Amino acid sequence: MxxxxxxxxxxxxxxxxxxxxxxxxxxxxxxxxxxxxxxxxxxxxxxxxxxxxxxxxxxxxxxxxxxxxxxxxxxxxxxxxxxxxxxxxLSRTFQITTLFPELSVLENVLMAAQVDAGKHQVFWRAANSHKEVMQRVEAQLVDLNLSRLALSTVSALSYGEQRLLEIAVALASKxxxxxxxxxxxxxxxxxxxxxxxxxxxxxxxxxxxxxxxxxxxxxxxxxxxxxxxxxxxxxxxxxxxxxxxxxxxxxxxxxx
The missing domain is CATH 3.40.50.300 (P-loop containing nucleotide triphosphate hydrolases)
Incomplete structure (x- = not known):
């Protein structure tokens, strides 16, 4: 070659x-x-x-x-x-997980989803009141088999579940x-x-x-x-x- x-x-x-x-x-x-x-x-x-x-x-x-x-x-x-x-x-994952361990699965993905929603300059909790963003994130968690863990903190997840979540976070900005x-x-x-x-x-x-x-x-x-x-x-x-x-x-x- x-x-x-x-x-x-x-x-x-x-x-x-x-x-x-x-x-x-x-x-x-x-x-x-x-x-x-x-x-x-x-x-x-x-x-x-x-x-x-x-x-x-x-x-x-x-x-x-x-x-x-x-x-x-x-x-x-x-x-x-x-x-x-x-x-x-452009979005990426890393060799070592870069998640927020004390936040929930849902919160981690919502933070990333704000980039696509045009709200990256707003404190992350504002995304909770944004119906469209919330619906999209919830649907994404279903697609990635993470919906049952939505309210679990990252620190409670297995390493394999954390890797799946990291992909979900990377995908959240579309x-x-x-x-x-x-x-x-x-x-x-x-x-x-x-x-x-x-x-x-x-x-x-x-x-x-x-x-x-x-x-x-x-x-x-x-x-x-x-x-x-x-x-x-x-x-x-x-x-x-x-x-x-x-x-x-x-x-x-x-x-x-």
Whole structure:
């Protein structure tokens, strides 16, 4: 496979051009290119230290690239803080849960839902009186099998339930692109299956980019893949081709 090859001649929903990220003398990402089309299920593979989370951090505004360009829906994201990127339609989860443990499931999702409701500047409790927002959040909790836990505090949830809730929170702002950073990390086999089933039934017009170490999860969910190795994109293409790519098998799949 040709590293850093453009995925499509069509205009991509998420477009990354020559992104490099340097931490002191360490080049964490080296001129990475990526094109993700609307509605794609796109996976990012790579061993530990490959630069996967750094790539997500660059896309979502948590780290500043040393060079390159990131566009969402043909509009530049470069220089925008992370909350502005959420308003543009980008949302993400993290390797470690970032929920409010003493608030309820419902309250956590309501806080995120205010972004889409245009009330992000208002204290979160105002969302409780907003009928449309409340109805949408309650319906979302039903869809994600979390309605029975709506009034439970996050601290009372199992780790698997917290991972499902984190996806619900990320979806509450109605993003066009959802970045999932190892959503099954630390889960049991049954919990992993629940997360995969949830991802598979998300709306087809939602674009999903997934980082995941579990190869079964990656190939279950992803239609296209890119493979990072020491900050370099070494392969890109359909999941079926990536599975058989000799270089990928040497540097990654052989380690599984």
């Amino acid at each position: 040709i590293a850093n090859a453009h995925q499509s001649e069509h205009v991509s929903l998420l477009s990354i051009r020559d992104i490099s990220v340097q931490f002191g003398g360490l080049l964490a990402l080296n001129a990475v290119n990526l094109d993700v089309n609307a509605g794609a299920r796109y996976g990012i593979l790579g061993p530990n230290g490959a630069g996967k989370t750094t790539l997500f951090n660059a896309i979502s505004g948590f780290v500043d690239p040393s060079k390159g360009e990131i566009k969402l829906n043909s509009k530049k994201l470069d220089g925008l803080p992370s909350h502005e990127r959420v308003l543009r339609g 993003p066009s692109v959802l970045l999932l950073d190892e959503p099954t990390a630390g889960l049991s086999a049954a919990e992993m299956r629940s997360v995969v089933d949830l991802i598979l039934k998300l709306p087809q017009d939602l674009t999903i980019v997934l980082i995941e170490h579990d190869l079964d999860v990656v190939f279950d969910v992803s239609e296209e893949l890119s493979v990072l190795h020491f900050g370099n994109m070494i392969a890109q293409g359909p999941a079926s081709q990536i599975r058989e790519d000799p270089l990928v098998r040497e540097v990654y799949l052989g380690e599984a």
